[in-house]
Structure formats: C-alpha cells, structure tokens
Amino acid sequence: MANIFLIEDEERVAAFIQKALEESSHKVSLCRDGAEAVKLFACNLYDLIILDISLPFLNGIEVCRHIRQKDKDIPILMLTALDSIDDKVKGLNTGADDYMVKPFHFKELLARIEALLRRKNTDSDNILTLGDITLNTYNNTIERAGRKITLTAKEYALLELLMRNSNKILTRQTIAQKVWGIDFDTGTNVVDVYMNYLRNKVEKGFTDKYIHTVIGKGYIFKTEPGN
Structure with a gap:
C-alpha cells in the first residue's frame, strides 16, 4: 500500500481516481489547488504524487518545481489534458517522472504508478x-x-x-x-x-x-x- 498525494481540481476526475486507487489498497490524500498542495506537502509524507497541470492559485508546473526543491526522489506523475510535445517536455524538465494525458484508462494509470513505486524502491540508496x-x-x-x-x-x-x-x-x-x-x-x-x-x-x-x-x-x- 502506498500513500498517494492526488492534486486534481476536477471534482469528478479526482473522485474517480481516489475511489479506484483506494479499491486497489492505496491510501489517497486529495487536494484541489496548487497553493494548498504546497502547504500540505511541507508537513506530510507521501510515497507518490499525481499532479494535474491546470490548477488554481499555483499551476502544476510551479507545484512540481517547488516539490523538487524539497524532495528530489519522490515520484511525480503528471496527469493533464495538455497533450502537445512541448507540454510534455516542459513537465518532464520541471521534474516529473512520468506524464499521462486525459482521458486515460485506469489500468494504465495503475501500471504507471506501480512502475514508479518499484523504481523508487530499487533506487533507494543503501x-x-x-x-x-x-x-x-x-x-x-x-x-x-x-x-x-x-x-x-x-x-x-x-x-x-x-x-x-x-x-x-x-x-x-x-x-x-x-x-x-x-x-x-x-x-x-x-x-x-x-x-x-x-x-x-x-x-x-x-x-x-x-x-x-x-x-x-x-x-x-x-x-x-x-x-
């Protein structure tokens, strides 16, 4: 079981992802705006972050940049409706580990999450x-x-x-x-x-x-x- 931080402002999308991940035995903490996400990250421990780009107050790129300044290792999966090559490159260059475009199949999202968690465990320094x-x-x-x-x-x-x-x-x-x-x-x-x-x-x-x-x-x- 992983403790996943879901940062997504679309209510129906967030509810769907949270329910599906919890049914897969993960714990999910939900946040719907970038500024609040930065505050929550500062005082909580998470195993993985799912981060939308289009967020109120602080967008996902800014949130990702802030998180990477504090933690270079936590896996970040960007989940967004922006599907241009430039958008993907910008997200990955900011520090995201993976990038998925809406709409998506939950099975693929879960597979990406599990792959990121395995990589994190493998890469942990002795x-x-x-x-x-x-x-x-x-x-x-x-x-x-x-x-x-x-x-x-x-x-x-x-x-x-x-x-x-x-x-x-x-x-x-x-x-x-x-x-x-x-x-x-x-x-x-x-x-x-x-x-x-x-x-x-x-x-x-x-x-x-x-x-x-x-x-x-x-x-x-x-x-x-x-x-």
Whole structure:
C-alpha cells in the first residue's frame, strides 16, 4: 500500500481516481489547488504524487518545481489534458517522472504508478550521509564522524525517517504512524521520549546539533543553521 498525494481540481476526475486507487489498497490524500498542495506537502509524507497541470492559485508546473526543491526522489506523475510535445517536455524538465494525458484508462494509470513505486524502491540508496552522520540501510549501522553508534530498532527507524526527510518538519503524529505504525494518541509522550534517547546517542559530545524541536509542530533534522 502506498500513500498517494492526488492534486486534481476536477471534482469528478479526482473522485474517480481516489475511489479506484483506494479499491486497489492505496491510501489517497486529495487536494484541489496548487497553493494548498504546497502547504500540505511541507508537513506530510507521501510515497507518490499525481499532479494535474491546470490548477488554481499555483499551476502544476510551479507545484512540481517547488516539490523538487524539497524532495528530489519522490515520484511525480503528471496527469493533464495538455497533450502537445512541448507540454510534455516542459513537465518532464520541471521534474516529473512520468506524464499521462486525459482521458486515460485506469489500468494504465495503475501500471504507471506501480512502475514508479518499484523504481523508487530499487533506487533507494543503501548509504545515507548528512553532515557527519552516515546511515547504512544495508546492514543497519550508524556512524558519526567515524564513530560507531549503537541504536535500538526503533531509534534506528526514527533516525532514518528524520534523515530521509531532512529540512522538513515532521509532526508527532506522522512520526508515530511511520515508526510505530499506530494512530497518534495525544495522551502519550513516546515520540518525545525516544527523541531524547536518540539525541543522547547521536548528539552527545558533538558540537553540531542536527535534531531540532519545532515548538507546537514537531521535529526537524537539518545540518545547516537557518535552513
């Protein structure tokens, strides 16, 4: 199951795609304007984006450009009524991974989505390095400035989530869902407790601090001040 962000302002088209994808066991978050899509992308995690070009407030090209500035890896499928070669080239040059023209067959859309998701999983780097921290997803090891750091499974999952979404604020609800696979309970402080565990192991004794609390919002991993 993938978490798909559908950005489409045509109500009937959006409803059709959402229903069909949910029946195919995917989770779908729907947005109908470009400006709102940019805001939602900044505070949520998605596996793939379906993006219409003709959107109110910000068009799909502008939205795609913004998303690519924040995340170079997330698959983006442009879905639009514009079918000229110039339109396709512009969309792909902006950062889209694939391009489909309306009207379309849902089976083909689903096949394109599955291909993009497979490619994303295949292309995932085994080695993730930010600042002086290196995370190896092949053997689940962590090093900082050449020093090995031992983490529990949940601490490792938490650090990987933060690093793969660097410079993006992650809410406690998002962290709880991704790391623990549970709906967030406001009566528990498990996220804050584990974040303290992680900080003690990853940052204690180092001058540079990468894990930051954003008051009233959540946490962010960043290696450069002010970003």
